[in-house]
Amino acid sequence: MALGKHYLITHANLIDVEKGVVLADYSLEVRDGFIGAIEKTIANPENLPVIDLQGSYLMPGLINLHTHLFGNGVPKASVANKGKSQARLIKFVGSPLGLAFLRLTAKKCVVDALNSGVTTLRSVGDMRYADVYVRDAIKKGKYLGPRMLVSGPALTCPGGHGDGTIAKSCKTKEEYIALIHENIAHHVDLIKITLTSGVMDALDAKHPGDVRMSQDEVNWVVEEAHKNHLMVASHTECTEGMRMCLKAGVDTIEHGSFFDDDILERFKTSKSAIITTISPALPSVALPAEYSHYSDVQIQSCKIVSDGIIASAKACRENGILEGLGTDGACPFAEQNGMWRELCYFHKYAGASNTEALKAATITNAKIAHIDNLTGSLEKGKSADFLVVKGNPLEDLKVLRSPEKVFIGGKLLAHPRPKQNAKLKTMLDRLI
Numbered sequence: 567m568a569l570g571k572h573y574l575i576t577h578a579n580l581i582d583v584e585k586g587v588v589l590a591d592y593s594l595e596v597r598d599g600f601i602g603a604i605e606k607t608i609a610n611p612e613n614l615p616v617i618d619l620q621g622s623y624l625m626p627g628l629i630n631l632h633t634h635l636f637g638n639g640v641p642k643a644s645v646a647n648k649g650k651s652q653a654r655l656i657k658f659v660g661s662p663l664g665l666a667f668l669r670l671t672a673k674k675c676v677v678d679a680l681n682s683g684v685t686t687l688r689s690v691g692d693m694r695y696a697d698v699y700v701r702d703a704i705k706k707g708k709y710l711g712p713r714m715l716v717s718g719p720a721l722t723c724p725g726g727h728g729d730g731t732i733a734k735s736c737k738t739k740e741e742y743i744a745l746i747h748e749n750i751a752h753h754v755d756l757i758k759i760t761l762t763s764g765v766m767d768a769l770d771a772k773h774p775g776d777v778r779m780s781q782d783e784v785n786w787v788v789e790e791a792h793k794n795h796l797m798v799a800s801h802t803e804c805t806e807g808m809r810m811c812l813k814a815g816v817d818t819i820e821h822g823s824f825f826d827d828d829i830l831e832r833f834k835t836s837k838s839a840i841i842t843t844i845s846p847a848l849p850s851v852a853l854p855a856e857y858s859h860y861s862d863v864q865i866q867s868c869k870i871v872s873d874g875i876i877a878s879a880k881a882c883r884e885n886g887i888l889e890g891l892g893t894d895g896a897c898p899f900a901e902q903n904g905m906w907r908e909l910c911y912f913h914k915y916a917g918a919s920n921t922e923a924l925k926a927a928t929i930t931n932a933k934i935a936h937i938d939n940l941t942g943s944l945e946k947g948k949s950a951d952f953l954v955v956k957g958n959p960l961e962d963l964k965v966l967r968s969p970e971k972v973f974i975g976g977k978l979l980a981h982p983r984p985k986q987n988a989k990l991k992t993m994l995d996r997l998i
Contacts, residue, residue, distance in 0.1 A: 673709070
């Protein structure tokens with residue numbers, strides 16, 4: 567169907583994500599990529615093109631606030647096991663052919679995300695500015711993709727999480743500032759740091775997420791980024807790391823961990839938000855080791871990280887702390903089309919209602935990213951970013967796995983086909 571820039575959508579059950587209610591059998595006008603009107607019925611004297619949803623449910627497109635674009639999330643031995651295979655991979659991505667590979671992979675990732683109903687994503691640490699390249703290609707209209715907020719390479723200290731891959735290390739204040747401005751020269755949308763280690767680079771099984779950057783280093787980054795009107799996101803997987811983030815004024819604490827009384831007290835006067843990412847950590851513990859390729863030590867580390875992320879998510883809900891959602895896409899078990907799974911995990915393991923999950927993944931994520939004036943809810947004047955599904959997600963979040971249609975800025979993806987790895991799908995379905 568040739569829709570053009572001005573058309574109507576009729577017979578839609580609209581999801582109000584803020585109130586958690588359905589507006590039954592409504593019509594919606596799309597004009598120049600934005601919502602022109604939302605009414606019970608809209609007259610059509612101009613004989614505009616009409617999409618009749620015949621009672622399907624229309625909601626704001628999903629927003630994924632934490633993903634990476636270097637892979638599809640299918641577990642691989644070369645990722646889990648450090649050694650020659652991983653070293654060869656790192657050497658390859660540093661070559662001209664490797665750069666082309668990174669860009670193509672990033673493109674595939676964002677297209678798959680869009681097919682799954684993600685209309686906005688935030689890439690928080692990728693190699694060689696592949697995320698910037700793909701964002702700019704989409705803006706130029708080279709292909710249809712989601713709205714993207716990108717950080718380019720993360721900043722860390724020598725030996726910090728992702729050093730040499732998704733992150734670059736700095737030793738002095740001057741080096742941190744220089745790298746921030748190198749990223750700014752690539753027109754990044756935010757700055758990412760990796761304050762703590764992760765599962766793959768923990769000192770031992772009992773201390774995953776140990777602090778790597780100093781308080782001074784975090785302070786330097788936040789001060790310079792904020793001076794240049796950029797938010798700071800921090801990979802943080804321990805309590806002390808969260809405390810450091812709150813002291814420095816980090817905008818989004820990625821992943822999270824166990825709270826203590828001091829953390830709760832600091833949040834009362836903080837504007838920081840937690841971005842919950844259950845998707846990679848939980849399956850790494852719950853599914854067989856022969857599929858994750860993780861060692862016993864890595865699984866022990868995953869258990870601590872997974873428990874910490876879920877405890878953090880619960881503490882946010884119980885104490886009214888601003889909390890968004892992301893998948894940590896590209897990490898093992900976190901597929902680029904898996905944002906709907908993150909909502910299901912948030913519901914099942916963090917105790918969120920379906921309404922809370924939908925709100926977190928739409929308007930709350932938009933508010934955290936400071937784009938709620940543009941997207942995140944169905945309101946006149948906002949971008950026409952929609953996800954259409956057959957059933958009511960307020961009753962069953964799993965209906966989100968099979969979108970009927972996806973709209974981004976008014977442009978229609980009429981037959982979305984998110985890629986499914988059959989074996990991974992079977993394994994992950996056990997967890998929801």
